[in-house]
Amino acid sequence: MMKQWKGKMDAIVAGAGFAGAVMARELAEAGKRVLVLEKREHIGGNMYEEADEAGIRVHVYGPHIFHTNEERVFRYIQQFGQWNVYEHRVKGKIKGKEVPIPFNFTSLEALFPLEQAEKIETKLLAAFEGKTRVTVLELMEHGDQEIAELGQFVFDHVFKGYTAKQWGMPVLQVDRSVISRVPVVLGRDDRYFGDRFQAMPAEGYTKIFENILAHPNIVCQTGMDVMDLLTLQPDGTMRFDGVDFKGIFIYTGMPDVLLQNCFGCLPYRSLRLEFEILQQDDFQSASVVNYPNSEEFTRITEFKKLTGQEKPGVTTILREYPMAFTAKEGQEAYYPIENPQNRELHGMYEKALRQWENLYLCGRLAEYRYYNMDGVILRALDLAREILQKEKVCQTAKV
Ligand SMILES: Cc1cc2nc3c(=O)[nH]c(=O)nc-3n(C[C@H](O)[C@H](O)[C@H](O)COP(=O)(O)OP(=O)(O)OC[C@H]3O[C@@H](n4cnc5c(N)ncnc54)[C@H](O)[C@@H]3O)c2cc1C
Missing domain, CATH: 3.40.50.720 (NAD(P)-binding Rossmann-like Domain)
Known part of the structure; x- marks a missing residue:
């Protein structure tokens, strides 16, 4: 050729x-x-996507969801x-509970006493009038102490552990551009992305x-x-x-x-990807569940929930273990x-x-x-x- x-x-x-x-x-x-x-x-x-032994389509290099404005x-x-509308939803294991990620009012109410949660919600809506998403940095740097403390809570429990695992360095060494991408939702929208078009x-x-x-x-x-x-x-x-x-x-x-x-x-970060086929209908409550503070992996993806395939009695999951990229045979430069x-x-x-x-x-x-x-x-x-x-x-x- x-x-x-x-x-x-x-x-x-x-x-x-x-x-x-x-x-x-x-x-x-x-x-x-x-x-x-x-x-x-x-x-x-x-x-790149291919069917595994169970006939479930897996994303060989990690889960990919199309979203754009x-x-x-x-x-x-x-x-x-053809593209099907697909709204991605992610949960995170925080303090033993599975709560929506990005952190939203449902997450807040699951992790704080209801009265306190509602008080902070009212403050957030007033402080960021007209906005539906803000960044964790905007909360942390806010003049109101309670809002700043919430920002710190989200930073510590949702972001810090995940980021340290992902980038293999203490969170303070991570570039500010990475931190400034972490959203907090001011409401109950539990979609992972806020973009107009979301599809698979x-x-x-x-x-x-x-x-x-x-x-x-x-x-x-x-x-x-x-x-x-x-x-x-x-x-x-x-x-x-x-x-x-x-x-x-x-x-x-x-x-x-x-x-x-x-x-x-x-330098790049790489991932070790561990796929597992399980003989059960379902594994988890969302297509992706993040583990910011426990486990060595960062997240688990359940592919059937991404592809929408009907496959009773079997499901495929993927655990992602971040690691340094060393240009060895078989390693991929991901980030x-x-x-x-x-x-x-x-x-x-x-x-x-x-x-x-x-x-x-x-x-x-x-x-x-x-x-x-x-x-x-x-x-x-x-x-x-x-x-x-x-x-x-x-x-x-x-x-
Ligand atoms: C784990 C993970 C999850 C992601 N999830 C999402 C998501 O949900 N949504 C989203 O929008 N984005 C996501 N992304 C980002 C997305 O992967 C990138 O936007 C996309 O891969 C960029 O496409 P690319 O063509 O630049 O790079 P790649 O997809 O990496 O393509 C580059 C290609 O070039 C080939 N190549 C390199 N060198 C040579 C050579 N010398 N000769 C011939 N071929 C060569 C490589 O083999 C590779 O196939 C994710 C990224 C990662 C790492």
């Missing part, structure tokens, strides 16, 4: 997650011949398959990726590491499979690898560790890679950013438009 395309492709995309697949599709729609190479044996990136992104993904693909994520990549201008090959074929030459040119390549090169993997980790390795030092290190790679003008970084790994799925799709759509626009300007200048 490689030979058939040799010298003939206009664009090469490394990686078949959302960043790579959407980039490939947009370039293909604009008439470019695109070669997508994916180093794993399957497409779909971390959204961007109508443009929601419309875009709807072209590639009716036939699974893998089918969506097959449809995105099903375009006559796209050839996709799995089990192929781009690093085995690519040479970045010191003069700013590149060779691919032994031939000069001047087309568009999109890279969605780890950027340090492109330059042989010359400035040092970018970039966002802090000023790591952002600076990433910036050094980004700057050095600008030397190759036809190379573009896109996605969670390449840009070293915690993107949700909607964020990465939006980024890919914008980058594709930018690249095509740039080409048009160059062609006009040549004429």
Whole structure:
């Protein structure tokens, strides 16, 4: 297949997650011949989904729920398959009770004496009039002592233990951007996300990726590491499979690898994922239950409750154990560790890679950013438009 395309492709995309697949599709729609190479044996990136021995569809790299406020992104993904409305609900084991997460008024009433809970609720509604969600930081930094104390309670019991497990460091060392993402709901809305559009693909994520990549201008090959074929030459040119390549090169993997980790390795957090098939109808009261303060794992996902499959007598669960990423065989880099030092290190790679003008970084790994799925799709759509626009300007200048 490689030979058939040799010298003939206009664009090469490394990686078949959302960043790579959407980039490939947009370039293909604009008439470019695109070669997508994916180093794993399957497409779909971390959204890859397959049926296990019990016939239950599992998310092989951890549970993924689509949610967005961007109508443009929601419309875009709807072209590639049917999506069912799915409102994600999470519980957390706090002080021996299972309470809604994000922390809301139901959680408050389960953990505080009712009279005290109601008094705080009234104060919260007055202090944040018109808002339905605030961040834990906003509560902690509030001038009212009772609100600030509630913020501290949520921080200590819902956030601190979970975050320390997740990031493997004391919570105070965690970047403020992470803490500022933790919401508290001012009401009884127990949906995990507050976004306008929340959905799951009716036939699974893998089918969506097959449809995105099903375009006559796209050839996709799995089990192929781009690093085995690519040479970045010191003069700013590149060779691919032994031939000069001047087309568009999109890279969605780890950027340090492109330059042989010359400035040092970018750190990531990884996960050990433990799947278990149980011979019972149900395991837990929500699709995800968080364990912020007990156990070594952070959460348990029960997949039937995500996919909506009817499978009596059997259910599959997943326990997630966070750990450091060490680039060993079989380990995955899941989360970039966002802090000023790591952002600076990433910036050094980004700057050095600008030397190759036809190379573009896109996605969670390449840009070293915690993107949700909607964020990465939006980024890919914008980058594709930018690249095509740039080409048009160059062609006009040549004429
Ligand atoms: C545990 C977990 C749960 C998450 N849950 C949600 C959620 O519920 N909702 C949500 O919106 N977001 C969620 N996310 C975020 C979501 O996973 C990302 O937004 C998404 O993966 C970004 O897509 P991507 O294409 O940038 O990266 P990936 O999906 O990681 O795709 C990159 C692909 O590039 C391939 N690749 C890398 N290097 C090379 C190479 N040299 N050659 C060829 N191929 C290469 C990789 O194998 C991979 O398949 C979650 C993330 C994690 C880690």
